[in-house]
Amino acid sequence: MHANLALLTDLYQLTMAYGYWKLHRADRGAAFHLFFRKPPFAGGYAVAAGLGPAIEFLENFHFEQSDVDYLATLTGGDDRPLFDDDFLHYLRELRLSCDVDAMPEGTVAFANEPLVRVTGPMLECQLLETALLNIINFQTLIATKAARITSVTGGDLVIEFGLRRAQGVDGGLSASRAAYIGGCDSTSNVLAGKRYGIPVKGTHAHSWVMSFDDELTAFEAYAQAMPNNCVFLVDTYDTLQGVRHAVEVGRALRERGHEMVGIRLDSGDLAYLSIEARKILDAGGFPDAAIVASNDLDERIIESLKRQGATISVWGVGTKLATAYDQPALGGVYKLGATREADGPWEPKLKLSEQTAKINIPGLLQVRRYRTANGLLGDMIYDQNHPIDPRGTIIDVKDTHRRKTVPDIEAGDDLLVPVLRGGEVVERFASGSDESLDTARSRAQQQLAELHPTICRLLNPHEYPVGMDIGLHERRDRMIREVKSTIGD
Ligand SMILES: Nc1ncnc2c1ncn2[C@@H]1O[C@H](COP(=O)(O)OP(=O)(O)OP(=O)(O)O)[C@@H](O)[C@H]1O
Numbered sequence: 275m276h277a278n279l280a281l282l283t284d285l286y287q288l289t290m291a292y293g294y295w296k297l298h299r300a301d302r303g304a305a306f307h308l309f310f311r312k313p314p315f316a317g318g319y320a321v322a323a324g325l326g327p328a329i330e331f332l333e334n335f336h337f338e339q340s341d342v343d344y345l346a347t348l349t350g351g352d353d354r355p356l357f358d359d360d361f362l363h364y365l366r367e368l369r370l371s372c373d374v375d376a377m378p379e380g381t382v383a384f385a386n387e388p389l390v391r392v393t394g395p396m397l398e399c400q401l402l403e404t405a406l407l408n409i410i411n412f413q414t415l416i417a418t419k420a421a422r423i424t425s426v427t428g429g430d431l432v433i434e435f436g437l438r439r440a441q442g443v444d445g446g447l448s449a450s451r452a453a454y455i456g457g458c459d460s461t462s463n464v465l466a467g468k469r470y471g472i473p474v475k476g477t478h479a480h481s482w483v484m485s486f487d488d489e490l491t492a493f494e495a496y497a498q499a500m501p502n503n504c505v506f507l508v509d510t511y512d513t514l515q516g517v518r519h520a521v522e523v524g525r526a527l528r529e530r531g532h533e534m535v536g537i538r539l540d541s542g543d544l545a546y547l548s549i550e551a552r553k554i555l556d557a558g559g560f561p562d563a564a565i566v567a568s569n570d571l572d573e574r575i576i577e578s579l580k581r582q583g584a585t586i587s588v589w590g591v592g593t594k595l596a597t598a599y600d601q602p603a604l605g606g607v608y609k610l611g612a613t614r615e616a617d618g619p620w621e622p623k624l625k626l627s628e629q630t631a632k633i634n635i636p637g638l639l640q641v642r643r644y645r646t647a648n649g650l651l652g653d654m655i656y657d658q659n660h661p662i663d664p665r666g667t668i669i670d671v672k673d674t675h676r677r678k679t680v681p682d683i684e685a686g687d688d689l690l691v692p693v694l695r696g697g698e699v700v701e702r703f704a705s706g707s708d709e710s711l712d713t714a715r716s717r718a719q720q721q722l723a724e725l726h727p728t729i730c731r732l733l734n735p736h737e738y739p740v741g742m743d744i745g746l747h748e749r750r751d752r753m754i755r756e757v758k759s760t761i762g763d
């Protein structure tokens with residue numbers, strides 16, 4: 275799908291790349307980390323997603339002749355070309371040689387942890403920034419939204435209905451993909467079904483009912499046409515009367531050897547109507563008929579409907595999911611952590627900021643997740659080039675007084691795994707490998723189940739312990755003090 279997206283970038287990546295090339299700095303080593311500073315939706319976690327499409331982007335990364343021809347037309351303030359021909363020739367010949375390590379899709383991730391690490395020639399790392407952020411930010415956002423929604427449905431089925439309101443064509447496809455990883459069971463998006471193998475499901479719209487003289491005739495006609503997929507939308511005129519019509523048509527259908535699948539409610543008080551509809555369906559001989567509900571649902575409304583005793587068994591969630599309505603962007607960033615000359619030692623790089631939360635963690639970072647018999651203990655961010663300090667202390671990034679000690683520094687799982695080596699996709703992630711969407715979806719479900727319920731809470735969740743290895747923290751602290759002393763702060 276992602277053939278030739280090398281120009282899917284901000285111009286400044288190319289102007290910097292040109293500068294690196296011109297000043298003979300293109301091949302200096304660099305390590306960049308992609309991370310977010312706050313989980314979305316004021317929640318306690320995120321579900322990493324987007325790595326699959328990111329790998330496709332990396333696999334296909336190259337500048338075609340038409341790309342460099344276009345770049346040759348760009349001019350600066352004096353109307354002279356921005357890039358010289360030798361550089362454009364260099365881009366035309368460029369093939370990735372970098373390494374990429376990342377959290378597999380469906381991994382539960384927290385603030386400040388790298389989801390992706392790119393190491394390699396400075397110029398390459400820089401050119402990948404914008405597209406990686408674009409892909410990972412959006413899909414992680416939507417997978418997280420889907421996880422929040424499915425966390426309150428108590429195992430009921432959730433169908434993603436968002437395509438019509440999604441942010442354009444790719445927004446719709448990416449949202450369906452990410453929503454499935456985050457826990458949705460199916461989508462109404464047929465192209466996403468074909469492309470990603472997501473189960474597709476659908477009912478019918480009000481237009482079907484309105485195109486007939488009356489509702490009963492419309493349901494009968496639908497049952498004739500589609501006897502094995504009868505979910506009747508009952509709210510076009512009078513919802514409870516609609517349920518009675520569904521029962522009537524369901525009985526006739528049963529005589530013909532088919533079972534009505536259920537009804538769909540799309541307006542009104544969904545708690546009251548589902549409870550009353552359930553009574554009618556049960557009394558009518560349809561105790562197994564599903565009650566599907568839709569209408570601007572999100573995790574908070576669903577949680578409330580559950581509390582009200584709604585008897586909804588399938589949730590159709592569109593706009594609020596596919597557009598991440600209450601927080602339409604994840605603020606993931608891509609920051610330089612270390613550089614090196616040729617094969618020399620890595621040098622950690624620090625960026626100061628007025629805001630403590632924006633001071634980066636210098637180094638070549640990895641994340642280790644520790645567990646106890648009772649669940650997760652916490653995540654430690656450490657520098658891969660330095661052994662973890664034997665004290666085994668995790669120091670919170672924002673509040674250094676918050677600390678946690680792990681009993682055995684070796685007994686954890688490293689979350690970043692190799693994805694690209696020397697520009698080539700490693701076997702585990704090669705196309706046709708086992709790393710499917712279903713694997714990612716199961717990983718998310720398994721990892722979310724490991725979290726303490728207080729971390730999954732929608733409102734003011736408990737903060738999961740994530741911090742730096744104390745050795746890394748002390749080095750960072752020294753660097754901050756050194757830099758501040760040189761600038762006379
Ligand atoms: N019992 C309930 N408790 C909380 N929220 C509910 C309940 N029933 C419905 N809702 C939600 O309230 C909102 C109702 O919106 P709105 O008033 O626009 O819908 P409506 O008028 O019933 O239908 P329509 O879509 O035809 O305008 C929707 O987001 C719906 O999901």
Ligand SMILES: O=P(O)(O)OC[C@H]1O[C@H](OP(=O)(O)OP(=O)(O)O)[C@H](O)[C@@H]1O
Nearest residue numbers: 435540568569570571590591592593594
């Ligand atoms: O509400 P969402 O979560 O976005 O789910 C998708 C919505 O799309 C359909 O109707 P549409 O919005 O096209 O029309 P309606 O608002 O008049 O029902 C469907 O009936 C849902 O209500």
Ligand SMILES: O=C(O)c1cccnc1
Nearest residue numbers: 435462475476477478592
């Ligand atoms: O199949 C449905 O019921 C459906 C599909 C898309 C949007 N709203 C509803």
